[in-house]
Amino acid sequence: EPEVTQTPSHQVTQMGQEVILRCVPISNHLYFYWYRQILGQKVEFLVSFYNNEISEKSEIFDDQFSVERPDGSNFTLKIRSTKLEDSAMYFCASAIDRFRPETQYFGPGTRLLVL
């Protein structure tokens, strides 16, 4: 069964450093998403991406965050200058169709720890 993959599974960084989280969506999917989940808290939407541009973003997704699809397979989330409160699990998701939620699959997540 096709799956969304994410690397790395865990990342530890120092406050103020830049991190890039990588995702490989399912190959025939067209819509890509990033979510985060701070430990013990709810899943929060960050951004959606379609046709090489951001289609929606939340209030969390400020100027410190950016997304990119550098080639035909990868989808990345960059945090320019990490803060302690960026420590969370970051989930990538992809979907064939934004109107068909059953097609949205989540990746296994990257656990980011900012020290």
Added chain:
Amino acid sequence: GQNIDQPTEMTATEGAIVQINCTYQTSGFNGLFWYQQHAGEAPTFLSYNVLDGLEEKGRFSSFLSRSKGYSYLLLKELQMKDSASYLCAVRGGDDYKLSFGAGTTVTVRA
């Protein structure tokens, strides 16, 4: 904004039935979703309701009442592997992003 409420924890016995309620107040509505999340893992899609009524899918059923801003997820014939967090999520009317509730942790006991 979106306000989504669900109980924090529920405990049930193997083989029993559990009903997880979710109430929501949202600016617009374009569907309610239920996800299962095991500890340390990604959410997995369980069900989707956009019209009022009951959707049944094997041991899992989900109900929606849009006028009441209410949904429930019904888990039947509980198995130990059903121990997980169950997330209620709503898609708003003006956009397609999902807003999640805090999740209900279900513990199934033998």
